Amino acid sequence: MDQIAAAFLVAFTPLNLLLVVGGTIAGIVIGAIPGLTATMAIALLVPFTYGYDIIPATALLLGIYCGGMYGGSISAILLGVPGAPSNAATTFDGYPMTRMGESGKAIALSTVASASGGIISTILLIFGLSLLAPLVLLFSNEEYFVLTVFGIIIVISLSGRSLIRGFISAVLGITISFVGLDKIMPYPRFTFGATELLTGFPIVPVLIGLFCLSQGFRMLEGQAPSSATMIPMSRQRLSWSEIWSLRRIFLRSSLIGTLVGVIPAAGPNIAAFLGYSEARRASKHPEKFGTGFSEGVAAPEAANNAVPAGALLPLLSFGIPGDTVTVILLGALMLHGYAPGPLMVRENTEFLYPMFLFLLMANVALLVFGLALARPISLLLGRTSNRVLIGIICVFSIVGGFAYNGQITEAFITVIFGIIGYTMEKFGLSVVPMSITLILGPMMEVYFRTALIANNGDPTVFFTRPLALGLWLLAAVMAWASFRVNRRIVAIEAAMISGLDAPSRRATERKD
Amino acid sequence: MAMRHILKRSAVPLLVTYSCLAALSVAMFILARGFPGAHMGAASPGFFPQVIAGLLLLLCILGVLELRRDVPTITRVPLPVIAVMALSIGYILTMFYIGYYLSTFFYVLALMSIVRSGASWARLLLDSVAITACSYLFFSVMVDAHLPSGAVFG
Numbered sequence: 001m002d003q004i005a006a007a008f009l010v011a012f013t014p015l016n017l018l019l020v021v022g023g024t025i026a027g028i029v030i031g032a033i034p035g036l037t038a039t040m041a042i043a044l045l046v047p048f049t050y051g052y053d054i055i056p057a058t059a060l061l062l063g064i065y066c067g068g069m070y071g072g073s074i075s076a077i078l079l080g081v082p083g084a085p086s087n088a089a090t091t092f093d094g095y096p097m098t099r100m101g102e103s104g105k106a107i108a109l110s111t112v113a114s115a116s117g118g119i120i121s122t123i124l125l126i127f128g129l130s131l132l133a134p135l136v137l138l139f140s141n142e143e144y145f146v147l148t149v150f151g152i153i154i155v156i157s158l159s160g161r162s163l164i165r166g167f168i169s170a171v172l173g174i175t176i177s178f179v180g181l182d183k184i185m186p187y188p189r190f191t192f193g194a195t196e197l198l199t200g201f202p203i204v205p206v207l208i209g210l211f212c213l214s215q216g217f218r219m220l221e222g223q224a225p226s227s228a229t230m231i232p233m234s235r236q237r238l239s240w241s242e243i244w245s246l247r248r249i250f251l252r253s254s255l256i257g258t259l260v261g262v263i264p265a266a267g268p269n270i271a272a273f274l275g276y277s278e279a280r281r282a283s284k285h286p287e288k289f290g291t292g293f294s295e296g297v298a299a300p301e302a303a304n305n306a307v308p309a310g311a312l313l314p315l316l317s318f319g320i321p322g323d324t325v326t327v328i329l330l331g332a333l334m335l336h337g338y339a340p341g342p343l344m345v346r347e348n349t350e351f352l353y354p355m356f357l358f359l360l361m362a363n364v365a366l367l368v369f370g371l372a373l374a375r376p377i378s379l380l381l382g383r384t385s386n387r388v389l390i391g392i393i394c395v396f397s398i399v400g401g402f403a404y405n406g407q408i409t410e411a412f413i414t415v416i417f418g419i420i421g422y423t424m425e426k427f428g429l430s431v432v433p434m435s436i437t438l439i440l441g442p443m444m445e446v447y448f449r450t451a452l453i454a455n456n457g458d459p460t461v462f463f464t465r466p467l468a469l470g471l472w473l474l475a476a477v478m479a480w481a482s483f484r485v486n487r488r489i490v491a492i493e494a495a496m497i498s499g500l501d502a503p504s505r506r507a508t509e510r511k512d
Numbered sequence: 513m514a515m516r517h518i519l520k521r522s523a524v525p526l527l528v529t530y531s532c533l534a535a536l537s538v539a540m541f542i543l544a545r546g547f548p549g550a551h552m553g554a555a556s557p558g559f560f561p562q563v564i565a566g567l568l569l570l571l572c573i574l575g576v577l578e579l580r581r582d583v584p585t586i587t588r589v590p591l592p593v594i595a596v597m598a599l600s601i602g603y604i605l606t607m608f609y610i611g612y613y614l615s616t617f618f619y620v621l622a623l624m625s626i627v628r629s630g631a632s633w634a635r636l637l638l639d640s641v642a643i644t645a646c647s648y649l650f651f652s653v654m655v656d657a658h659l660p661s662g663a664v665f666g
Contacts, residue, residue, distance in 0.1 A: 051656050164578050168533070168571045174564050175540065182557040187548055189557055190540070213600070220593045220627060387627045390596075391620045391643045398600060399616075399647055402607075403657035411604045419597055427529055428584030445560045452555055 007353030011361065016059045019052075020358050023063020024365040025373065030064075031071020032377045033384055036215070036393075037084035038068025038268075039324045043212045044393070046204055046332050047400040054336040054351065059358045061332055065308045065325055066362040069268060070114040070370055071377075073301055077106045078378050086268035086304045089276040093289065093296025100292050108238040109294055110301045111370035113250060117302035118363035120254035121261070121309035126356055128262075132317045141454065142461050142468045144318070145447035148440045150475035151264045151320045155433045155440075157482040158263070158270070161490055162428065169429045173437030174444075176201060183442065184449045196409045203331040205401035205414040206438065210431045211324065212400075213418025216393035218425065219386060246298045249279050253302035260303070261310020263482065264436060267323040268304035270485070275303025305366075309359055316352065320440065327435045335404075523579040525586050534572040541565035592626045599623060611662025617644045 010016070023045070030041035042064045049057035072083025077094035090110060097106035139147070152170055159166020179190045180200030191197040253275035260271035279299030280289045289296045311322025319339065321327045333339070338351070401414025421431045448462075455461045462468055540561055547558030603619040621640040628636065651657045 047651065047655050047657070161584075162578065162582060164571060164574050165584075168568070168575060171564060171568045171571060172533075175536075175561075175568065178540075178561050178564070182547075185548065185557050187557045189547065189561065190543065217593050217596060220596060221590055385629075385631075387624050387629055387631065388639055388643070390627055391623055391639065392646070394596065394600060394623060395616060395620060395643055395647050396650070398603065399612075399651050399657075399659070402604075403651055403655060403659075406658050408604060408608060411607075412601070415597070415600045415604065418600070422593070422597075423589075426589065427526055427586060448560075449555050 003350065003353055006350065007357055010055060010350075011059075011354040011357035015056055016354075016358070017361070019056050019060040020063040020361045021365045021369070023060040023065075024067035024362050025063075025369050027064040027067020027069070028071040028074075028366070028370060028373055029067075029377060029380070031068035031083050032074040032381060033071075033389065034075050034079065034081045034083055034381075036389070037072070037086070037211075038065055039211050039328065040215055040393075041068040041071075042325055042328050043208050044396050044400065046208070046328060046335075047396075047403045049332055050335075050403060054333070054338055055354055057332060057336055058351075058355055061329055062308070062355065062358045063362045063365065065329070066118055066305065066359065066366055067369075068325075069305050069308060070111070070301070070366050073110040073114065073297075074107060074374055074377050075381055077110060077297070078103055079381060084268075086272050086307075087300070088269070089272040089300035090297055092276070093291070093293050096290070096292030097294075097297065102292065105238055105294075106297050107374045108371060109242075109246075109297045111367060111374075112238065112243055113246070113253070113298040113301035114305040114370065115363045115367040116250040117254045117257055117305035118309065118366065119360060120251065120302075121258040121306035122356060122359040122363065124255070124258045124306075125309040125313055125359070128313050129317060129352070132313070136317050138467060139318075140465075141447045141451035142465050143471060145444060145451055145462060146468045146471040146475065147318055147320065148444035148447060150471060150478070151314075151440050152437055152444070153475055153479045154264045154482050155436050157479045158486045159430055159433050163483075165429050166433050169424065169431065170433035170437045173434035174441035176206075176434075177438050177441040183446050184453075196407070200442075201413060201417075201438075202404055202410055203438065204328075204335055204404050205410045206417045207328050207331055207435060208397050208401050209414040209417025209419075210421040210435055211328070212393060213397040213414060214421030214425065214431070216390050216397060217418060217422040219390050219393070242294065246295065248282075249295055249298045250302045252278060252282070253299045254306040257303035257306025258310035258313075261307035261322050262313050263478075264314065264320055264322055267311075267432075268307040271307050272300035272304040274485075275299045305363075312355075312359075316355075319443065321436055324432055324435055327439055330439055520579075520583055522586060523583045526579055526583065527576060530572040530575045534569055537565040537568035537572065540568075595626055596623055599626075607662070608660050609663050612659035613644060613648065614662070616647060617641065620644060 026045060027038065027041050030036050030044070031038055042061055045060070045064055049060055052060070068084075069086065072087035073090045073094065074083065076082040076087040076090040077098055080091050080095035080098070082088045082091055094106045094110065097103065156163065156166045156170050159169065177200065179197055181188055181198050188198060256275050256278060257268070257271040260267070260274060276289075276296065276299050279295050280286050283289065283295055285293070285295075307323065308325070311326045314320040314322050315326045315330060319330075321330050397418065398411055398414055402408070402411035404410050424431050424434070451461060452459065463472070544558035544561035544565065547556060547561075549556050599619060599622055603615055606618070607615040617640050620643045621636060624631070624636045624639055631639075648659075652659055
């Protein structure tokens, strides 16, 4: 009880309130711009947290996370071009509503759905973490090794069209993580005498390069959506009875989003499509989906905004990131000297409770500012120049990488990984598995070797301990299930994207 | 010759990529074999790199086999993208000679002239000054990062 009271005192300081609200607004604005995702928003603004303590830094990052996830729905509804792939499903009914003159109602619906998805999933996160906390204490190095392998298998099984290319991307992430001083025996690996590489590749510049700069390069290829397609926002309001009639959709989609968020690398894109298809399956009027039906806007938005809290569950309990944004969040936490995982659940509860409050505050801020900012953003969207955006992204990415430590090497690393990220996507290799294994790879190796030391080099311990054996079985079942879900999502996406118009299809096909 | 009949022409870029990755895996395996041996029952520092190198080589072979039935559409890298990549490396190098402000201004101006999309030079100059000023406000004032003043002017 004392901890909860202390958390309120910590969370509600003027600075933290300002940062949560500011982060949410920044996330909404950046997320609303087609092509810019929540991942990018958070990577671009990580440098802003360099000067802050861990708690204000988390307040800002969680605000950006929640705001960025919602922001894309504004352009999805008003322009028919999703701000991020996770908002693609929103275009199916959101844009038809706009064409019917109901854009104001669609935006209000998306805001309420997003906020409810975020709040419901945060409550589920609090319960989930309290259930997992005692279990986490039973885990030792053997189980953590199996868990990291489990995470990597799931990441690969959800890697889209080609399992082999997803696997190659994951293995490349592990390969890159080998560079630097060995963590068990202090021996330099693949540094080729460069002292700058002894600590390995710094995670934040690498992620800024992979997710931000590479997107800047990609934007040089595409065309900005024309403001001519912009339909002015109407002034309809959403009634309480309409909100109440959608309560089941909010609940079901929030649950789907939270569960999808827990699965490593599944992400908001999958959550939104699953939320949409489940809502359609359970609806009394499935024939109305795709024609400007309110349920078709509420379901994907509640589902994708439930992902942040879901993705935080494996991150906070086991140190395993649930999606690309939590990878960057993890990098930012490590930058501030915090390593999420069992130690945090056991020893840093004073940090956990404010984190839950920040998530709730961000979703309330989203409800207020999401509605208030929709009109100014709609005006901004009509005037956004691709040229200026590319300039901002390139400068902020390179200088953000440099500002990480004030070293020229880090600016170069940002550019090199920007080029790697761009080239990989060009060749059909997603950077998502790579970014996650960059974090999970070293963890897997350390747990494996530490367990071997503790058991005199006996490798059978990974199969003879009951909990480890149970996790192997669970990993096998989950990998099979994820593989099936991946196949289904690829099919749904292909079917739905083929129904979109050209600019929407281009924006949707950009990988998160 | 036989490969040309089996694989589509569009598979060549990926075939080259897989070959490079296979070469990387072999080099990694050879280098990792030179790492010190196991100690106190732990696997040696070279154990995981060797396993991963073997896995990467196997995946490259499977990747080549996959190209026979599934080739992703790979479009040519446009010249503006290559130019901006080169500009970005040049930007970092010049930052330490002429300082952050001038190098950022010239980098943005050069970048914008590549993505000009019909804008006038006055507009490009104005945008470049605005982006440089914004980045100064963000990194120097708000983040308090130490930005290089340059060897020439510093």
